Amino acid sequence: MPETAYTTCPLCEATCGLELTLDRGAVVGVRGDEADVFSHGFICPKGASLGALDADPDRLRVPRIRREGKLLPASWPEAFAAVDAGLTRVIREYGRDAVALYLGNPTVHTLAGGLYAGPLIKALGSRNVYSASTLDQMPKQVACGYLFGSPYAVPVPDLDRTDFLLILGADPYSSNGSLWTVPDVPGRLRALQARGGRFVVVDPRRSRTARAADRYVPIRPGTDVHLLLGLVHELFARDLVAPGRLAEHVAGLDVLPELVAPFAPAVVAPRCGVDADTIAALATDLAAAPRAAVYGRIGTTTVEHGTVTSWLVDVLNILTGNLDRPGGAMFPLPAHLRRGKGSGPGFTVGRWRSRVRGLPEVAGELPTVTLADEIETPGEGQVRALITMAGNPAVSVPNADRLDRAIAGLDFMVSVDPYVNETTRHADVILPPPPPSRRAHYDLTFYLFSVRNVANFSPPALPPEPDSVDECDILSRLGAIVAGLGPDVDLDALAERDLHTALEAFAGKESGVDVGELRAALHGDTRAERLLDLRLRTGPYGDRFGAVPGGLSLARLKEHPHGIDLGPLEPRIPEILRTRSGRIELCPEPIVAQVRSLADEPAPQPDGFVVIGRRHLRSNNSWMHNVPGLVKGRELCTLVVNRGDAARLGLVDGGRAAVTSRVGRVELTVEVTDDIAPGVVSIPHGWGHDRPGTELSVASRHAGVNTNRLTDDLRVDPLSGTAVLNGVPVEIAAVG
Numbered sequence: 173m174p175e176t177a178y179t180t181c182p183l184c185e186a187t188c189g190l191e192l193t194l195d196r197g198a199v200v201g202v203r204g205d206e207a208d209v210f211s212h213g214f215i216c217p218k219g220a221s222l223g224a225l226d227a228d229p230d231r232l233r234v235p236r237i238r239r240e241g242k243l244l245p246a247s248w249p250e251a252f253a254a255v256d257a258g259l260t261r262v263i264r265e266y267g268r269d270a271v272a273l274y275l276g277n278p279t280v281h282t283l284a285g286g287l288y289a290g291p292l293i294k295a296l297g298s299r300n301v302y303s304a305s306t307l308d309q310m311p312k313q314v315a316c317g318y319l320f321g322s323p324y325a326v327p328v329p330d331l332d333r334t335d336f337l338l339i340l341g342a343d344p345y346s347s348n349g350s351l352w353t354v355p356d357v358p359g360r361l362r363a364l365q366a367r368g369g370r371f372v373v374v375d376p377r378r379s380r381t382a383r384a385a386d387r388y389v390p391i392r393p394g395t396d397v398h399l400l401l402g403l404v405h406e407l408f409a410r411d412l413v414a415p416g417r418l419a420e421h422v423a424g425l426d427v428l429p430e431l432v433a434p435f436a437p438a439v440v441a442p443r444c445g446v447d448a449d450t451i452a453a454l455a456t457d458l459a460a461a462p463r464a465a466v467y468g469r470i471g472t473t474t475v476e477h478g479t480v481t482s483w484l485v486d487v488l489n490i491l492t493g494n495l496d497r498p499g500g501a502m503f504p505l506p507a508h509l510r511r512g513k514g515s516g517p518g519f520t521v522g523r524w525r526s527r528v529r530g531l532p533e534v535a536g537e538l539p540t541v542t543l544a545d546e547i548e549t550p551g552e553g554q555v556r557a558l559i560t561m562a563g564n565p566a567v568s569v570p571n572a573d574r575l576d577r578a579i580a581g582l583d584f585m586v587s588v589d590p591y592v593n594e595t596t597r598h599a600d601v602i603l604p605p606p607p608p609s610r611r612a613h614y615d616l617t618f619y620l621f622s623v624r625n626v627a628n629f630s631p632p633a634l635p636p637e638p639d640s641v642d643e644c645d646i647l648s649r650l651g652a653i654v655a656g657l658g659p660d661v662d663l664d665a666l667a668e669r670d671l672h673t674a675l676e677a678f679a680g681k682e683s684g685v686d687v688g689e690l691r692a693a694l695h696g697d698t699r700a701e702r703l704l705d706l707r708l709r710t711g712p713y714g715d716r717f718g719a720v721p722g723g724l725s726l727a728r729l730k731e732h733p734h735g736i737d738l739g740p741l742e743p744r745i746p747e748i749l750r751t752r753s754g755r756i757e758l759c760p761e762p763i764v765a766q767v768r769s770l771a772d773e774p775a776p777q778p779d780g781f782v783v784i785g786r787r788h789l790r791s792n793n794s795w796m797h798n799v800p801g802l803v804k805g806r807e808l809c810t811l812v813v814n815r816g817d818a819a820r821l822g823l824v825d826g827g828r829a830a831v832t833s834r835v836g837r838v839e840l841t842v843e844v845t846d847d848i849a850p851g852v853v854s855i856p857h858g859w860g861h862d863r864p865g866t867e868l869s870v871a872s873r874h875a876g877v878n879t880n881r882l883t884d885d886l887r888v889d890p891l892s893g894t895a896v897l898n899g900v901p902v903e904i905a906a907v908g
């Protein structure tokens with residue numbers, strides 16, 4: 173008899189509820205969960221592939237250990253012993269900084285990553301911590317760190333209540349939203365239009381989102397910073413600045429008019445390719461809308477001035493009084509985090525610097541663009557071992573071929589990953605986690621960016637496979653190994669110690685509670701669940717172990733398989749601020765300095781080409797191309813070229829082109845279109861599955877090329893060390 177189970181999809185940031193049909197221990201059907209309090213039945217092709225991920229014969233079920241050059245199946249005790257031997261030797265001989273850790277994107281999509289990646293970083297004690305964040309959203313986090321005092325205080329457009337939305341460098345129709353947890357973006361954008369609202373998309377390419385928009389504004393890649401400076405200039409020049417209730421919470425407003433003085437629309441127009449009239453019209457739209465929000469994503473972060481651009485997005489939200497008000501850009505309040513105190517220690521970058529290039533530490537990590545330098549460059553502190561966790565840096569990092577060669581030469585490498593792919597083929601040990609249908613889920617990351625406050629816990633839909641280890645336990649054990657406790661430590665004892673410490677801290681703030689009683693009251697079938705219960709019960713909606721009747725707990729969430737809606741977003745300023753001043757710091761010094769340097773930037777030369785990226789609904793970064801249903805049909809990894817450019821270069825639709833940059837050259841199929849600005853070409857990232865030694869039988873037949881063989885590891889956003897992945901100069905030529 174088929175059964176039904178409900179789970180939250182962990183494959184992108186939208187957190188859709190899925191209804192799984194199970195039969196004889198397998199997922200035989202996946203549908204959107206109509207009763208989900210947040211996604212109301214929405215699903216995309218990736219979510220529909222959850223069963224295929226489970227069934228993928230290439231997915232690793234048991235660990236691998238490299239023996240005589242081959243990655244052979246091994247038992248878990250053997251694998252952990254090998255990890256212990258490999259890492260302990262490097263730490264003993266070369267110190268902790270000799271072990272680097274790279275955390276990839278799915279780390280933030282699992283309960284395991286949310287609960288145990290932090291402790292693993294702490295236990296490792298290495299300066300060489302890297303992640304996908306510096307290939308992605310770190311500029312936004314740095315901007316928010318400076319503005320609000322915390323890199324985790326990131327405002328999101330209150331989509332369901334806004335009247336006007338300005339979207340830059342994001343294609344949520346394809347990506348399903350990012351740093352913006354919005355199940356069913358298309359439906360919610362249509363609802364915005366249906367209630368008389370409008371949205372505008374700024375993008376060098378007429379994306380799916382741009383096609384649905386009320387207005388599409390093409391822009392030259394990497395120049396949104398100029399457009400936004402022009403908009404701020406325009407707001408001041410036309411006396412449209414109206415921060416409203418925010419005025420008393422903002423410091424530095426007086427600095428802005430002088431700072432943006434050199435950026436009149438007529439000055440920035442030739443730099444960004446958006447004419448002055450359009451800039452004026454956008455300023456009018458923003459200022460006139462009763463409730464409006466500005467939102468920027470990949471095209472505003474992984475660019476030359478990502479931090480300044482991201483800062484400007486929120487400067488506009490502040491100047492128009494839209495920050496922190498319903499229908500504007502608001503701060504969610506997730507159930508597992510505490511409220512703030514209204515001020516704090518503030519935010520800095522560069523507490524340490526990378527050894528070779530001197531790039532700044534940001535939010536506790538070093539820029540991933542410099543990992544290859546740290547592995548290749550001899551000397552004190554050289555990286556000799558690498559732990560990769562849910563990451564595929566050999567594909568996802570600029571100048572990927574160089575990093576690929578560097579990691580091939582490491583003394584030791586361990587990967588927590590379900591596949592033998594472009595990165596993990598170099599590992600000495602691979603530790604495979606269970607697939608999404610066989611693990612518990614609670615979204616610890618994306619409720620931080622959610623358009624409504626919600627909470628949803630999903631127990632594993634299917635029982636564990638034989639000889640599997642839950643990812644929470646894989647990470648706990650790795651943590652114990654790098655802490656020097658060996659491969660066989662009693663994880664229960666460690667977990668109890670940690671729970672005790674946390675419960676003592678909670679009990680210290682409440683009167684008359686006994687830690688032993690609290691421990692007895694904690695609910696959960698696993699160590700991870702008990703930790704989650706603790707977070708939820710002591711969080712802002714929590715039951716505080718009975719002190720708040722009806723409050724949130726894991727047990728209560730388990731009674732609600734479709735989730736609990738905690739309501740629309742509510743204003744959080746000043747409580748959320750963690751700046752020293754307890755105010756929004758509108759003009760932080762490092763950003764001011766960058767803006768001043770921009771005033772002298774010349775207009776770009778019109779003759780060369782630049783390459784940008786794109787995403788497709790059926791693709792998920794580098795790792796879901798092994799699902800047959802997602803790669804069938806039209807080829808996804810193509811070079812999108814403007815029709816006029818194609819004619820000039822002799823390129824034809826379906827023909828081949830060679831693309832060359834400072835660092836490399838690729839050849840791929842051409843797709844001719846009117847939907848991309850002249851001088852701009854687009855290649856999606858995450859492809860290039862033709863490397864020897866991988867075990868991706870489907871993906872290797874749809875290999876595509878890796879665009880990061882073109883992107884340049886020397887190009888970074890200076891304030892965050894984040895990779896420049898969009899707007900990379902290239903030359904194009906027809907092949908054959």
Ligand SMILES: Nc1nc2c(c(=O)[nH]1)N[C@H]1C(S)=C(S)[C@@H](COP(=O)(O)OP(=O)(O)OC[C@H]3O[C@@H](n4cnc5c(=O)[nH]c(N)nc54)[C@H](O)[C@@H]3O)O[C@H]1N2
Binds near residue numbers: 304593
């Ligand atoms: N040129 C260019 N490069 C880019 C981008 C771009 O737009 N253009 N985008 C960048 C961005 S935004 C990102 S986020 C990065 C992504 O880059 P990465 O984070 O390095 O890698 P992913 O491609 O997301 O691959 C995820 C890896 O995790 C594994 N995995 C999947 N599920 C699990 C799980 O549950 N547990 C564990 N342990 N492993 C799992 C997969 O097998 C795969 O190896 O790429 C970046 N690179």
Ligand SMILES: Nc1nc2c(c(=O)[nH]1)N[C@H]1C(S)=C(S)[C@@H](COP(=O)(O)OP(=O)(O)OC[C@H]3O[C@@H](n4cnc5c(=O)[nH]c(N)nc54)[C@H](O)[C@@H]3O)O[C@H]1N2
Binds near residue numbers: 376394475791898
């Ligand atoms: N289907 C699918 N969904 C995904 C992913 C995926 O791989 N596939 N990846 C997930 C991840 S890790 C992330 S970070 C998010 C990203 O989420 P989004 O940022 O929404 O992703 P993209 O679709 O890459 O949209 C970026 C847009 O920026 C445009 N662009 C490029 N350069 C510039 C520029 O200089 N200025 C402007 N204004 N626009 C520019 C591109 O043309 C593209 O349309 O998506 C997530 N969701």
Ligand code: SF4
Binds near residue numbers: 182183214355
């Ligand atoms: S939109 Fe994202 S969360 Fe929703 S089903 Fe698709 S991949 Fe899963």
Ligand SMILES: [Mo]
Binds near residue numbers: 308
């Ligand atoms: Mo990302």
